[in-house]
Amino acid sequence: EAGVAQSPRYKIIEKRQSVAFWCNPISGHATLYWYQQILGQGPKLLIQFQNNGVVDDSQLPKDRFSAERLKGVDSTLKIQPAKLEDSAVYLCASSINTGSYNEQFFGPGTRLTVL
Amino acid sequence: AQTVTQSQPEMSVQEAETVTLSCTYDTSESDYYLFWYKQPPSRQMILVIRQEAYKQQNATENRFSVNFQKAAKSFSLKISDSQLGDAAMYFCAYSIPYGGSQGNLIFGKGTKLSVKP
Numbered sequence: 001e002a003g004v005a006q007s008p009r010y011k012i013i014e015k016r017q018s019v020a021f022w023c024n025p026i027s028g029h030a031t032l033y034w035y036q037q038i039l040g041q042g043p044k045l046l047i048q049f050q051n052n053g054v055v056d057d058s059q060l061p062k063d064r065f066s067a068e069r070l071k072g073v074d075s076t077l078k079i080q081p082a083k084l085e086d087s088a089v090y091l092c093a094s095s096i097n098t099g100s101y102n103e104q105f106f107g108p109g110t111r112l113t114v115l
Numbered sequence: 116a117q118t119v120t121q122s123q124p125e126m127s128v129q130e131a132e133t134v135t136l137s138c139t140y141d142t143s144e145s146d147y148y149l150f151w152y153k154q155p156p157s158r159q160m161i162l163v164i165r166q167e168a169y170k171q172q173n174a175t176e177n178r179f180s181v182n183f184q185k186a187a188k189s190f191s192l193k194i195s196d197s198q199l200g201d202a203a204m205y206f207c208a209y210s211i212p213y214g215g216s217q218g219n220l221i222f223g224k225g226t227k228l229s230v231k232p
Contacts, residue, residue: 003159031218042119042206042222043160056216089158099218101148101167101210106160 002026004107006092012113018080020027021110025073031055031102032069034077035091043091049075050097079112087114117132117142119209128197129231132170136183136192136226148210149183149218151192163205166190168173194228202230210232 005024013019025032032050040098046065048056053074060067064083069075079086089109094104128134134191140149158179166174166183173181182191183220194201207223 033219040224041222042208042224044220044222048216048219056219058216091160093157093160095218102218103162103165104218104220106152109158111158 004105010111016081020078022076023092029094030097031095033093037089082114084114119223121226123226124180124229127229133195139188140209147212150208152206153203199230
């Protein structure tokens, strides 16, 4: 079974530029999560999708971050404009459904460096 | 608000020995799930072990076991017969059981485990 795919693996941009990350969850997984992991910290949830609807985006900085999940499958996370403090690893995860008992499967992440 | 605390930023263990990683959490809920995730340098988070709060029996997965103390809100991970491949960051996580954020994970800051040959 293929895992969660993410691209790119690395991205370096100047502040105030825009950037987009892509995630392809495990086939059949209805729930998709984006996490931000700043160096030395645990991942923090940015947004949760159930199929193509947003379940929780309370921690997403909506003035600069946006996310969508097209047709309930792939998802993109965009930052515009980027700030220095956005430097982090962005992790995508998926689970078969919502519910705290469902295991989340993580992708390899995208490391973003903002200069 | 729920919080997860890992008080050991770094730990070291000799190969074949046993090590215990600590985790405490805060919640007002009675039914929830707790997890330990492993993150090697490749960054891919891997589930190590899961514990349901309503189960008194501690979870075990091969060389990995937990000591779940619900009243103390403590959830430690014991790794027996440590192997070089166990070297990684280990994250304790709490899963929100109900409501709109159901299933969302709250992570601790992690413990970096080194294994000495």
